[in-house]
Amino acid sequence: MPYERLRRPAPQAPPAHPADVHRLAVLVRTTALLVLVAVLADLLAFPWYLAGAPVAVVALLVGGRALAVATRTRQPAPRAVLGLLLVVAALGLVRPATALVTWDADSQYARCQAGALTVQAQNSCVSEYQQALEDRVNGLTRRTP
Numbered sequence: 001m002p003y004e005r006l007r008r009p010a011p012q013a014p015p016a017h018p019a020d021v022h023r024l025a026v027l028v029r030t031t032a033l034l035v036l037v038a039v040l041a042d043l044l045a046f047p048w049y050l051a052g053a054p055v056a057v058v059a060l061l062v063g064g065r066a067l068a069v070a071t072r073t074r075q076p077a078p079r080a081v082l083g084l085l086l087v088v089a090a091l092g093l094v095r096p097a098t099a100l101v102t103w104d105a106d107s108q109y110a111r112c113q114a115g116a117l118t119v120q121a122q123n124s125c126v127s128e129y130q131q132a133l134e135d136r137v138n139g140l141t142r143r144t145p
Helices: 018-042 048-070 076-093 094-101 103-115 117-141
Strands: none
Touching: 018 048, 018 076, 048 076, 048 094, 094 103, 103 117
8 A cells, every 4th residue: 555654673682692591591490499499398397387488588589580680681481480480489488477476376286286196185286276376366456545
């Protein structure tokens, strides 16, 4: 058509430097490994799962650096994977963070479960734990005038 403008192709960005791509791959693998360790640590019993918190923080730092490198090198696939890994690492901080608030109830529950030899004793431990958590929540939400 005579009235159409000729479109110029958009300028192509130069390809990423191979050293940057390799560095990005190493950072993504390291982040994935750190997130895996944090998730596995989260499966441990009290208080051992608290070891996953520093690992999750390091995973967030390494993943953030990897996300910056992926953005700079214009690599779209690692950004999606890194976003997912960073969300999982952040979620890995939830249980240790709540353990800091409910430390006394968690430690009492762990001691009770270690000494409970029957199902009835285990159920009693669970009831005491639930009551301790309710008391803690009520203590935190109660307003003092």
